[in-house]
Amino acid sequence: MKEEVLNDDSGAHLPLLFGRVLDGEGGGRPIDWDEVQRWNPTAAEPVLWIHLLRTHLGVQEWLEDWLELTEPTAELLTSDATRPRAFREGHSLVATLRGINFNPGAEPEDMVSMQLWSDGVRVVTLRRLPLQTPRIVCNEIDSGMGPNDAGALVTALTEHMIDRMSHSIIDMNDMIDELEDETIGNDTGEMLDKIVAVRRNCLALKRHMSPQHEALTSIANSAPAWFEEHDRREIAETIARLRRHLDDLDISKESAVVLQDDIRARAAANTQKTQYLLTIVAGIFLPLSFITGLLGINVGDIPLAAPGSHGFWIIVLMCLCIFAAEIMVARRLKWL
Template structure:
């Protein structure tokens, strides 16, 4: 492919006048050519190995009507593909496969648990993917097609999309595990309120990711078991491998959540032990000085006939010696009782 024939750089422009974000016609050999919106609407399967893939902005007006008129998608299904009902699911509708999948949100300023939905429809000759917010997975697959090492047919395209979605989930899980390891090293000697905030964030992310990934496991299982005949056996094996990896990631999420909980309990236990130790020291100090405070308070009242108050009685040194003797006796007693 010459530089002049390179496809245009893929961008996610939410303010474009057309619903098409990008389009490709797969050549059946791992490559593809770019198509615009007009060509995508006129496209007909010319060569048996060719497959049309268009990536649409589902919030664009008219997308639902286009799905119904140009792809013969039933109205309820078209409404599902363009709606905000983004819980992962998949089902077969005649010779078409319909799915809603979710991927990690790696957009700037977003949290990983804010997962993005990717709607998908395919009849074997055409693959239509739809999204609302920018999602990197379709662009990665399109880049591989532009370099000639992408999927060859509709089934391989769907498996490539699911594999990229799951791969990017693993990045978020690895980052959480690395953060837990760092926090465990930090809390070996000390901890702070920021540490507890980080642990709470990890627990929240783990719960959110599992809430979305568990139904995605069911959706991929539905694709592997109920996809139409054009979804070939090797595609089902690829999906089965993706399901196994997703299952491992779900187990990793459980481990991350439990590790964060153990770490949080350990920090709280240390904080409680430090508080108890401080209270114990304060109680010992208060017990030591209570008799001394009583004596000094009694002799310090402003009334007549205070003992040892007359000049020449050496009252200060007598009281000081008495307090020192009481202090020594108290310390000896506490030592024998093994209070410190």
């Protein structure tokens, strides 16, 4: 589903990417920017959700005026401070969460942040870069299978954000398994580059996801009263799932380290084997080189140099005998 970027009368883009009014039964209807300004909760339409582009000019001022937020809170919701965190402010919940960046050309460790504010009646989410999680939840609402209140909406957003992380973690695990199957007969340098990329992704995801674990725990423990008990249980399940993802990242990182050490050990063993063979060959040919070099000096009285003495063939036969003797000694000493 494409985000619905609304326009005002002048044609300038408004901050509203899309909005939905929940009907309390899992469904909802779209709402435009003008209606957002006039909206009030009713029994038939108890919750409003709007998804905003936080980089739009005037968003912070609008949040302060319409939601009556304090300046620090409005600044937090529109700033580039994207470290995951969550806290309660009166009867409202304020949170910054991160999700995997699945935009074209992005790497898994490139995280996308989403700011969230809710007072139990209105839910406001904000983003800078496209994030697929809000679109998924919006599709569920349009199909009548979405959340029915603000707490369930916050829970659905966090659940989908964490679930999508599992795809990147599974992909990294599959890549490690493939690399383990390809360790023999492949370019060592290329494989080491792939393993380094996996380790870098694991470290980056772990660095970003650990604060997210703390943020979700804060939501579960200190959310306002409108965040009901079943919502807290759902958040607890999401926290447990995130904890498993963090453990999987640790396993993937350790597997990559073991595989990297194994490849380097094999490469070192192959190098040592080659050096060993070259040393044996050099040791075998050293006496032969000494004899031929000694007899090849250009001075008088060189033995077997007289015409008719068959010196060349005698030297060849002598070198062959020395070579055979060296081979026998090397075999007996188990050098070959």
